[in-house]
Structures are given as C-alpha cells and as structure tokens.
Amino acid sequence: MAPKKESPSVYDESKIKTLTSLEHIRLRTGMYIGRLGDGSNLDDGIYILLKEVVDNAIDEFIMGNGERVEVEVKDGMVKVRDYGRGIPLGKLVECVSVINTGAKYNDDVFQFSVGLNGVGTKAVNALSSHFRVVAVRDGKFAEAVFGRGVLVSNRTGKVKDGGKTGTYVEFTPDREIFGDVDFNLEFIDRRIWNYAYLNAGLTLRFNGKDYKSDDGLLDLLKDEAGEGTIYPIGHHKGARIEFSFTHTNNYGEEYFSFVNGQFTSDGGTHLSAFKEGFLKGIQAFFKKDFKSEDVREGTTAAIAVKLQNPVFESQTKNKLGNTDIRVWIVQEVKAAVEDWLHKNAEAAKMLELKIVSNEKLRTELNAVKKEAREAAKKIALKIPKLKDCKFHLDDGEKGSNSTIFMTEGDSAAGSLVSSRDVMSQAIFAMRGKPENMHGKKRTAIYKNEELYNMMMALGIENDVAGLRYARIVIATDADFDGFHIRNLLMTFFLSYFEELVTGGRVYILETPLFRVRTKKETRYCYSEKERDQAIAELGSGTETTRFKGLGEISPKEFGQFIGPDIRLVPVSINTLKAVPQVLEFYMGKNTPDRREYIMKNLVPDAN
Numbered sequence: 248m249a250p251k252k253e254s255p256s257v258y259d260e261s262k263i264k265t266l267t268s269l270e271h272i273r274l275r276t277g278m279y280i281g282r283l284g285d286g287s288n289l290d291d292g293i294y295i296l297l298k299e300v301v302d303n304a305i306d307e308f309i310m311g312n313g314e315r316v317e318v319e320v321k322d323g324m325v326k327v328r329d330y331g332r333g334i335p336l337g338k339l340v341e342c343v344s345v346i347n348t349g350a351k352y353n354d355d356v357f358q359f360s361v362g363l364n365g366v367g368t369k370a371v372n373a374l375s376s377h378f379r380v381v382a383v384r385d386g387k388f389a390e391a392v393f394g395r396g397v398l399v400s401n402r403t404g405k406v407k408d409g410g411k412t413g414t415y416v417e418f419t420p421d422r423e424i425f426g427d428v429d430f431n432l433e434f435i436d437r438r439i440w441n442y443a444y445l446n447a448g449l450t451l452r453f454n455g456k457d458y459k460s461d462d463g464l465l466d467l468l469k470d471e472a473g474e475g476t477i478y479p480i481g482h483h484k485g486a487r488i489e490f491s492f493t494h495t496n497n498y499g500e501e502y503f504s505f506v507n508g509q510f511t512s513d514g515g516t517h518l519s520a521f522k523e524g525f526l527k528g529i530q531a532f533f534k535k536d537f538k539s540e541d542v543r544e545g546t547t548a549a550i551a552v553k554l555q556n557p558v559f560e561s562q563t564k565n566k567l568g569n570t571d572i573r574v575w576i577v578q579e580v581k582a583a584v585e586d587w588l589h590k591n592a593e594a595a596k597m598l599e600l601k602i603v604s605n606e607k608l609r610t611e612l613n614a615v616k617k618e619a620r621e622a623a624k625k626i627a628l629k630i631p632k633l634k635d636c637k638f639h640l641d642d643g644e645k646g647s648n649s650t651i652f653m654t655e656g657d658s659a660a661g662s663l664v665s666s667r668d669v670m671s672q673a674i675f676a677m678r679g680k681p682e683n684m685h686g687k688k689r690t691a692i693y694k695n696e697e698l699y700n701m702m703m704a705l706g707i708e709n710d711v712a713g714l715r716y717a718r719i720v721i722a723t724d725a726d727f728d729g730f731h732i733r734n735l736l737m738t739f740f741l742s743y744f745e746e747l748v749t750g751g752r753v754y755i756l757e758t759p760l761f762r763v764r765t766k767k768e769t770r771y772c773y774s775e776k777e778r779d780q781a782i783a784e785l786g787s788g789t790e791t792t793r794f795k796g797l798g799e800i801s802p803k804e805f806g807q808f809i810g811p812d813i814r815l816v817p818v819s820i821n822t823l824k825a826v827p828q829v830l831e832f833y834m835g836k837n838t839p840d841r842r843e844y845i846m847k848n849l850v851p852d853a854n
Contacts, residue, residue, distance in 0.1 A: 680731060
C-alpha cells in the first residue's frame with residue numbers, strides 16, 4: 248500500500264499578509280540597516296541607527312542652520328540634539344514614523360543629503376524599544392514618544408525662554424531585535440571625528456568632549472599620517488569636491504572616501520575617478536608617462552564629494568555607484584593637483600624622487616617575482632597547504648561571506664577541513680611560525696616560500712584588489728605560541744597589505760576555551776568567567792574540559808564554532824601613524840625596551 252501523502256499547506260487569500268512599513272522594518276531588518284551584529288564591528292546595526300540620526304543633524308549644518316551638534320551615548324541610550332530649523336511641528340509624527348515622508352526630496356531644502364530615501368529615522372524608531380523626538384520652532388515645541396514604532400504619546404506647547412530652535416532625538420536599540428549589544432565608544436569617536444573633518448567649522452560635542460576641524464580633510468590626513476609624510480600634505484576644496492593627499496614610505500595605498508558625509512569604506516566611482524585624475528595631474532606636471540602603480544605606491548589620500556542624487560550599492564551606503572560623475576571629478580582633480588605642484592616646487596621634487604624610487608623597487612620586485620613563480624611551478628600546479636572553497640569574493644552575493652582560515656599546523660586544519668562549508672570556507676595551513684617580516688623589503692616575501700604561497704592563496708600577489716576572500720581569519724591556538732603567530736601574521740599584513748586591515752578584511756577567530764557539560768547539557772565557554780557561570784548554573788556533576796589547541800576540538804564540535812554563529816574579532820587600527828611605532832616596539836630589535844616592559848607588566852600565575 249502506497250504511503251499516504253501529506254496534504255500541502257493551504258495557499259489562499261488567508262495567507263496573504265499586509266504589514267505596516269514599520270512592521271516590515273522589524274521583520275526584514277537587514278534590508279534597512281544591513282547586519283545586526285553585537286556592536287563589535289563598525290558596520291553593526293546600532294551604529295547605523297546612530298548615524299541616521301546624526302546625519303539629519305549634520306544636514307541642518309550643511310544647509311547653513313546651526314553650528315553645534317550634541318551627542319551622548321550612555322547606558323545603551325543615544326541622545327542627539329541639533330540647533331537647526333527643527334522638524335515642522337505639524338508633521339513631526341509622520342516624519343519619524345511614515346515611510347517616504349520628509350523634506351529631503353525637495354532640493355530647495357536639502358541639496359546634499361545622504362538620507363534621501365525617507366527611511367532612516369523611521370528605521371531607528373521601528374528598531375528602538377524607546378524613541379522620543381522633540382522639535383522646537385518659533386517658541387513652540389512638539390514631542391512624540393514611541394515604543395517599537397508604535398506611538399505612545401504626543402503633545403505640543405510653548406517653550407520656556409531660552410529654548411533654542413532645533414531637534415532632539417533619544418532612542419534605545421531594541422534588545423528583542425539586537426540582543427545583548429553594547430556601543431563601542433572608540434567606534435563612535437572615529438565617526439564623530441569624520442563628521443568634524445567633513446564639516447569644517449561645525450562643533451560636535453560627544454560625551455562631554457568637543458570635536459572641531461578648521462581645515463577639513465587636511466586635518467584628517469595630518470592626524471592619520473602624522474609626521475611620516477614625504478612632503479607637506481596637498482589640499483584642494485571646491486564647491487562639490489574636497490581632497491587632500493601625500494605620500495609615505497609605507498607599502499600599498501590608503502584612502503578615506505566620503506559621499507555627502509557618508510564614509511564609503513568600499514570606495515566606488517568617486518574614488519576611482521579621483522585616482523585617475525591624481526595620476527593625470529602628476530603626469531601632466533612632470534610631462535612624463537609615469538605608471539599608475541609607481542605613482543600610487545605609498546599614497547595616503549582623503550576625498551569627499553557632494554552629490555544631489557547619490558546611488559549606493561546597498562542601504563548601508565558603503566560603495567558609490569554613480570557613473571555620470573567620472574568626467575568632472577577627473578578634470579577637477581587633475582587641474583588641482585597640477586596647480587598645487589606648480590605652487591609647491593620643493594614638494595614636487597620630493598614626489599618625483601618617490602615615484603622614481605617606486606619605479607626602481609617595482610623593477611627589482613618583478614625580477615624576484617619571476618624567480619618565485621618559476622620556483623612555484625616546480626613545486627606543484629596548485630598552491631600547497633590550501634584547501635580552497637568554491638565561491639570567492641568576485642562571485643558577487645555567493646562570495647560575500649567567503650572566508651579563508653589561516654591555521655597553524657595540520658592538526659588544527661584537520662578539524663576545520665572536516666567541518667567547514669566547502670562552498671564558502673577555505674583553509675591555509677602554515678607549517679609553523681612564519682618569518683618576522685618587520686622592517687624587510689617587499690622582495691623578502693617572494694624569497695620566503697610559505698609567505699609567497701600564502702600571498703598567492705589570498706590572490707594579492709599583484710594588488711589587494713585581487714583578494715579572493717571577503718574575510719581573512721587568523722585561527723590559532725589560544726596559547727603563547729598561538730598569540731605569537733597572530734602577531735607575526737598581523738605584522739605581515741600591516742607591513743605590506745595595510746589596506747586589508749583598514750578595509751576590515753582581517754579577523755581573529757574566537758574558539759571556546761572550556762567545555763562544561765552534564766549528562767543532559769553541554770556548554771562551550773570563551774572565558775573563565777563564562778566557565779564559572781556555566782558550572783554554577785548547571786550545578787553538581789559537571790565535567791569541565793580545557794581546550795589547549797584547535798586540534799583537540801572534534802570536527803563535530805568545531806562545525807558549530809565556524810557556522811552562522813561564528814565569533815570573529817575584527818583587527819582594526821585607530822590611526823595609521825601609530826602602526827610603525829607599534830610594530831617597531833613589539834616586533835623590532837628593541838629587545839631591552841621590550842624586556843623592561845614585560846618585566847614591569849608581568850602577571851604571575853596564581854596557580
């Protein structure tokens with residue numbers, strides 16, 4: 248007798264649902280703010296919420312209204328006050344709760360705004376357990392309070408004497424949506440400084456500290472590059488574009504790009520056009536056909552453009568897509584660079600010496616590359632120690648989470664190989680501790696077989712633009728040897744491929760230190776505090792295992808630690824100018840200084 252088929256679920260009119268716009272934001276959060284996260288990454292949702300509210304305050308300054316913005320983040324609540332025109336009182340509720348409602352569709356009111364879709368503040372409202380907005384205009388105020396997008400109360404009235412025009416917003420991200428998240432104040436500090444650099448003359452006060460820039464992007468590069476520049480920083484400010492530039496002795500290139508005040512971490516058409524104009528301006532001034540790679544090696548630059556209709560590749564606005572802006576950006580950058588070089592003859596000489604030096608190094612490097620490639624061909628047709636995945640960064644959406652794990656030894660790699668997702672997770676197993684590359688020329692990579700293979704596996708032999716994976720994850724044991732290998736790998740990336748770190752591509756894998764279990768339940772703990780809490784909650788009869796290395800974790804267990812709930816710590820740096828000093832101290836030859844530091848900070852083992 249044939250098995251009885253289950254009846255398919257009924258699909259009729261009763262299954263069709265209509266959500267309100269705010270309900271849709273809560274249900275499909277990623278469409279509006281990208282990732283949720285836990286606050287450990289600058290692109291996590293809570294920072295997008297903060298940005299949306301501050302952006303509105305900045306837009307008021309851009310349009311000539313108010314010279315001060317106050318921001319406070321404390322105990323999970325955000326407060327933002329501007330002194331602009333204030334939201335029109337009669338439309339206050341609609342402006343913060345009804346999608347596609349706002350003044351930013353009107354070019355007479357807002358000419359260069361980032362938040363042109365009418366969604367930003369509404370998303371903040373919908374995703375906050377508490378949201379309060381107050382607008383002050385003409386001696387009157389309107390207030391509205393919401394809970395998870397639902398209006399709780401609203402009122403109007405007259406303000407007391409001294410009540411200044413503007414808008415005040417406070418909100419608490421909803422833990423039903425975001426879970427147990429915390430704001431990283433260093434991330435916010437970085438973002439507030441960016442607002443200051445991009446809006447010269449504006450004073451921002453964040454948690455009691457004032458942030459202000461008088462010279463815009465010139466100040467940004469001064470703070471980022473420090474005294475490590477080869478020549479004084481160049482600066483140009485036009486009606487629609489501002490940029491600053493210089494060269495350092497660092498390897499690679501570093502760019503800070505912005506559109507209407509939004510940091511575009513993935514660049515876009517405005518950055519590509521800037522690079523083209525920068526090259527053409529230098530070629531025109533020196534009347535020489537310098538190669539692009541020789542001009543750009545060692546470049547540090549910042550660029551900001553103002554557009555009436557920016558087209559971004561996602562809601563979080565990390566990459567600009569406008570194609571119609573190339574011509575005017577190239578022309579203005581070329582003319583401005585050429586003009587600056589004419590006015591700064593000594594800087595022009597230093598720049599030419601740098602380009603000629605880059606040319607010589609490239610010739611030397613190409614010869615070493617050729618030898619390395621020939622040697623690699625003799626070893627094998629494929630890269631040794633690489634277990635590749637199917638999809639890569641250039642495969643679009645399918646490769647957006649592609650990850651390569653850098654592991655120490657075959658035992659750790661073994662657990663990963665058996666439990667990984669072969670579609671998106673690759674593994675490169677190192678034979679041991681890589682060479683300390685601090686202070687060595689780039690040619691040294693090509694003379695080191697393992698580092699050369701690692702570079703080939705990543706796809707960055709010629710340029711970081713060839714990177715094959717969205718995430719580079721350092722997966723080492725949580726012991727002294729593992730920490731040393733982490734430092735050696737981070738030294739490698741920061742010395743030669745700094746853009747991978749500043750671009751948010753390098754991470755450290757967190758794996759559990761302890762397993763606490765009873766016959767009924769098993770918990771994995773990432774710290775001694777978590778272990779003690781698990782033992783207390785599970786009660787008597789617990790068995791605790793300390794994992795000494797990744798190879799001790801069985802493939803069955805390991806799968807859950809590199810799955811959807813993978814814990815990654817992003818490797819980040821506060822300012823570029825700090826990198827050389829940090830590397831020199833920890834990885835250089837200053838043994839006495841380092842020994843003294845260790846002795847002063849040595850913590851004895853209580854056990």
